[in-house]
Amino acid sequence: MxxxxxxxxxxxxxxxxxxxxxxxxxxxxxxxxxxxxxxxxxxxxxxxxxxxxxxxxxxxxxxxxxxxxxxxxxxxxxxxxxxxxxxxxxxxxxxxxxxxxxxxxxxxxxxxxxxxxxxxxxxxxxxxxxxxxxxxxxxxxxxxxxxxxxxxxxxxxxxxxxxxxxAVTAISGSGPAYVFYFLQIIIQAGEEIGLSSSESQKLALKMLQGSAQFAERNISDLETIILNVTSKGGTTEQALKYFKNHSFNKIIKGAINAAYTRAKEIGEK
Ligand SMILES: NC(=O)c1ccc[n+]([C@@H]2O[C@H](COP(=O)([O-])OP(=O)(O)OC[C@H]3O[C@@H](n4cnc5c(N)ncnc54)[C@H](OP(=O)(O)O)[C@@H]3O)[C@@H](O)[C@H]2O)c1
Structure with missing residues (x-):
């Protein structure tokens, strides 16, 4: 057209x-x-x-x-x-x-x-x-x-x-900023455990790009993907345990709910 x-x-x-x-x-x-x-x-x-x-x-x-x-x-x-x-x-x-x-x-x-x-x-x-x-x-x-x-x-x-x-506003409208924020924290964490800025930036960015593309293959069953990449007693398991123990899911859902509430408030004005 x-x-x-x-x-x-x-x-x-x-x-x-x-x-x-x-x-x-x-x-x-x-x-x-x-x-x-x-x-x-x-x-x-x-x-x-x-x-x-x-x-x-x-x-x-x-x-x-x-x-x-x-x-x-x-x-x-x-x-x-x-x-x-x-x-x-x-x-x-x-x-x-x-x-x-x-x-x-x-x-x-x-x-x-x-x-x-x-x-x-x-x-x-x-x-x-x-x-x-x-x-x-x-x-x-x-x-x-x-x-x-x-x-x-x-x-x-x-x-x-x-x-x-x-809900779209809270997920994909505002979403890129969440991902940039998450990426920024991973890069900072990498630097704090010994990587240079450029090393940490490249590693974190490519990891995120690759993971998003990989997730597309089985987006309806992310649980299986997570299980497949988490070996017992390994490093990934330790990180995921830490996320769970610190209610990472609550933080993410809380942030999305805050954006959702704000979108509704704007509509009610
Ligand atoms: N940013 C995002 O990620 C995103 C995502 C999805 C949807 N949106 C929506 O997109 C819209 C724009 O967001 P934005 O981030 O692009 O905003 P923005 O950067 O502030 O751009 C809005 C522009 O409109 C100008 N403006 C204000 N009143 C005007 C008028 N009466 N006539 C003509 N121009 C006027 C503003 O000038 P002044 O600066 O002088 O006021 C500013 O230059 C918002 O409604 C937002 O909800 C944004």
Whole structure:
């Protein structure tokens, strides 16, 4: 599919830039991508990085425009009000955590060609896993276009129940930061037991990449993989015992629950 639509990002921050990187590497024509951002420095950054057009104020939307709402959740109301009078056949994609589709529709004065999504930061290297929920009135053509766009920066799953997006936010939306944090701790631990920084970084990173790829082979039975790599009386067993004795599972689940609760709170505002 060749996307000829005007693609307008409202908000040109981390996530917008991650998605733009994915779009451009999938040969979406740069001249069709625009960013509206109130922050002058952000606009300069986007222009230098991608050579695409930016504006302070939201543009006049063409009839086939795809508008990506990429500001922080607390700005969504304002930006929706700014564009609502222009909407007739455009597609609206929201990436804002917690902001419900019914709220967006209300802010857009009833306009319903909306898809709510939750991508993640690794969209930048086209590895996002994005979950999407479409307004029940979305037309098939618009859904197909959005599916194509979401797949330019990774993989995509469609949800039948919007409520699940808060759980998605807590797992894969915020998830890359958990992994970076975990990786950072492993690297520090390696240094503390005698490895150089570069040795520890390379070992930890390659271990994580390889383990994730290996887990794909049997993701539904990780228990067996763990058993297979844990010999009795060995080193892995000692580390796993330590995790269990120190309630590592509670810490991980507690952190994910904290993110989930926060996503729900944002939606209730
Ligand atoms: N970061 C993630 O990993 C992640 C993952 C999934 C989803 N999300 C969602 O993605 C959205 C954006 O997050 P982010 O991390 O990219 O935020 P960000 O880096 O702060 O970018 C948002 C940009 O929008 C600008 N802005 C604020 N109000 C505006 C307005 N009225 N019109 C135009 N631009 C405006 C901001 O400028 P100022 O800085 O001057 O306010 C900022 O440059 C959030 O809703 C978040 O929930 C983020």
């Amino acid at each position: 060749i996307i000829k639509n005007q693609i307008i990002f409202i908000g040109g921050g981390n996530m917008a830039q991650a998605i733009i990187t994915g779009l451009i590497s999938c040969n979406v024509d740069k001249s069709n991508i625009f960013v509206a951002d109130t922050d002058q420095d952000k606009r300069a950054e986007v222009e230098t990085k991608f050579s695409i057009k930016t504006t302070k104020k939201i543009l006049t939307l063409s009839e086939n425009a795809i508008v990506i709402l990429a500001t922080k959740p607390d700005q969504i109301h304002k930006v929706c009000e700014e564009i609502s009078s222009q909407l007739n056949s455009q597609i609206i994609i929201s990436i804002a955590a917690g902001v419900q589709l019914s709220q967006i529709q209300k802010y857009l004065k009833g306009y319903d060609q909306i898809i709510r999504t939750m991508p993640n930061l690794v969209a930048q290297i086209q590895k996002s896993i994005t979950a999407a929920y479409a307004h029940p009135n979305i037309n098939d053509r618009n859904k197909l276009i959005v599916d194509y766009i979401l797949n330019t920066f990774g993989d995509c799953i469609w949800l039948e129940d919007e409520k699940k997006l808060d």
